[in-house]
Amino acid sequence: MPTTAWSIPILSSEKIDVRYVAKLASLALSDDEIDRFGAQLADLLTHVDALAELDTSAVPATAQVIESRNVARPDAVAPCLDRETVLAQAPARQGAFFRVPRIIAS
Amino acid sequence: MSDAAARSATAIAADVQAGRVSAREITEKALARVAAVEPRVGAYLTVLDAAARAAADRVDACIRAGERLPLAGVPLAIKDNMALAGSRTTAASKILADWVAPYTATAVARLLAAGAIPIGKANLDEFAMGSSCENSALGTTRNPYDLERVPGGSSGGSAAAVAAGEATIALGSDTGGSIREPAAFCNVVGFKPTYGRVSRYGLIAFASSLDQIGPLAHTVADAALVYDAIAGGDPMDATSLDRPVEPASARLRDDLRGCKIGIVRQFDTQTLGDDVDAVYRRAYRDLEALGAELVEVTLPTADYGLATYYLIAPAECSSNLARFDGVRYGLRVDADDVREMYARTRAAGFGPEVKRRILIGTYALSSGYYDAYYVRAQKARTLIARDFERAFQSCDLIAAPAASCPAFRFNAKSDPYSMYLMDYYTIPMSLAGLPALSVPCGWVTPDGSTRPMPLGLQLCGPLFSEPLLLGAAHAYESATGHARAHRPALDEAVDHV
Numbered sequence: 107m108p109t110t111a112w113s114i115p116i117l118s119s120e121k122i123d124v125r126y127v128a129k130l131a132s133l134a135l136s137d138d139e140i141d142r143f144g145a146q147l148a149d150l151l152t153h154v155d156a157l158a159e160l161d162t163s164a165v166p167a168t169a170q171v172i173e174s175r176n177v178a179r180p181d182a183v184a185p186c187l188d189r190e191t192v193l194a195q196a197p198a199r200q201g202a203f204f205r206v207p208r209i210i211a212s
Numbered sequence: 213m214s215d216a217a218a219r220s221a222t223a224i225a226a227d228v229q230a231g232r233v234s235a236r237e238i239t240e241k242a243l244a245r246v247a248a249v250e251p252r253v254g255a256y257l258t259v260l261d262a263a264a265r266a267a268a269d270r271v272d273a274c275i276r277a278g279e280r281l282p283l284a285g286v287p288l289a290i291k292d293n294m295a296l297a298g299s300r301t302t303a304a305s306k307i308l309a310d311w312v313a314p315y316t317a318t319a320v321a322r323l324l325a326a327g328a329i330p331i332g333k334a335n336l337d338e339f340a341m342g343s344s345c346e347n348s349a350l351g352t353t354r355n356p357y358d359l360e361r362v363p364g365g366s367s368g369g370s371a372a373a374v375a376a377g378e379a380t381i382a383l384g385s386d387t388g389g390s391i392r393e394p395a396a397f398c399n400v401v402g403f404k405p406t407y408g409r410v411s412r413y414g415l416i417a418f419a420s421s422l423d424q425i426g427p428l429a430h431t432v433a434d435a436a437l438v439y440d441a442i443a444g445g446d447p448m449d450a451t452s453l454d455r456p457v458e459p460a461s462a463r464l465r466d467d468l469r470g471c472k473i474g475i476v477r478q479f480d481t482q483t484l485g486d487d488v489d490a491v492y493r494r495a496y497r498d499l500e501a502l503g504a505e506l507v508e509v510t511l512p513t514a515d516y517g518l519a520t521y522y523l524i525a526p527a528e529c530s531s532n533l534a535r536f537d538g539v540r541y542g543l544r545v546d547a548d549d550v551r552e553m554y555a556r557t558r559a560a561g562f563g564p565e566v567k568r569r570i571l572i573g574t575y576a577l578s579s580g581y582y583d584a585y586y587v588r589a590q591k592a593r594t595l596i597a598r599d600f601e602r603a604f605q606s607c608d609l610i611a612a613p614a615a616s617c618p619a620f621r622f623n624a625k626s627d628p629y630s631m632y633l634m635d636y637y638t639i640p641m642s643l644a645g646l647p648a649l650s651v652p653c654g655w656v657t658p659d660g661s662t663r664p665m666p667l668g669l670q671l672c673g674p675l676f677s678e679p680l681l682l683g684a685a686h687a688y689e690s691a692t693g694h695a696r697a698h699r700p701a702l703d704e705a706v707d708h709v
Contacts, residue, residue, distance in 0.1 A: 127574050132534075133570060146568060160592055167590035196541065197539070206550050
């Protein structure tokens, strides 16, 4: 039986919930940015719609072009970055730790 | 050019090696050139005066001790998305504006070990996202051939530094054309090796299945010299390949006899305007005159390259840039709640283009859209790679434009998609992981301007064909010499100083 063309619709005409996408991306956006990026994202997606013209029903996905293989290194102890060097770049620290705002409510 | 930094890397290294000049003298001349032209060009985000002098003194000591260094004393510009221990490394982003790299990128380390002198960290589009360098959050870089025009991007600072004589060689990174397009815009050679050929350890990641480090230089021979020094596997980058590297410097040639070069039917240059079309037609004829046999090839899915790229690259960017959260390094904007801290930090730290791509990528990867966008793009990518495989059954190399136009004026591409179109000719090769370069191929004078601007011929080969590709580009460059036809717009002024 012949395979039918891959049928997942491309939904660019659908209203994109930019606020939700921004939340997923951990980006605080202003109302202006929501409007502007929303329009630009919708515009880009109209160009991307062209991909629906390609019959990819029998085509494997390419994640990267070079032969993929597992890479293992010898399990040997080697020097790594010094802790002080790393912590010196931290926006906030407490002793040997990165300090962050409260994560779990009291 | 009389400036030390404008001479070829090959000549500088030979002179330093033979003791005719010291690395320190070369370095002082390069730094003086930087001081003279940098206020107008703005190629660098950081000039490494002290590090450059220290490196030069080390190189001179090595030479006195009898060491042989293939890049002895050669001034180097490093795109500022590559780490150099102890130097500010910003990716041209406010989120990393004050980050000091605690380690050195492998490609940079290999060039320093070969005797190169780090002159400065070069400007780029923020996180390498852009085609004009206008997306830099930290500085403006101008095209040395017309200061009213962009240098291209994202490796715009690297290309401008070499073009302006502020460095002899540069490292750039290319995800969809970010070495080749600025090279074309700035009259230099820009070379993207095969994906996986050069370690990305220490390169700030944008799109990991596409990113590749490569050289920019005045000549193909210099680009080959840099390539030979940086290519090869690296235990610190699991995606780098440890297959042996055939040195390209040894394979430079003077003719193209026996070489079949494919001209892509879909890349009809007539649509680019009469003057640009004429340059490319002449370039193809020149390849033929050097002994190449021109054959027509087709890349039926090349037209889908942009759509494919602008799903895959943003998807990978949205994932890679998740690490910038204000916790371990970089900017933090405080808030009472950790999620709010992330969101405010990223809002303040990223510029508009980076936000746009994070949003596109997050959307394309989000539940319900992943198959329709991301997976479909990955399948299209397979078709594009297969097109090239088929094409290379009837030719050895492919010739094409590097960009659809010469360098444009600032703010000329205000609509994001019109900027994305700049990558039309370079993206298909990137998606297929192929080695490709841009070599100067002629000049056109844009409408409303009196200054001729350079164009670049893109040559592309099968995976791991670097020696053949650089060899052929050298033959074309030697026979035509287009790069030498005009000098940067800076020099009339500087020569009077």
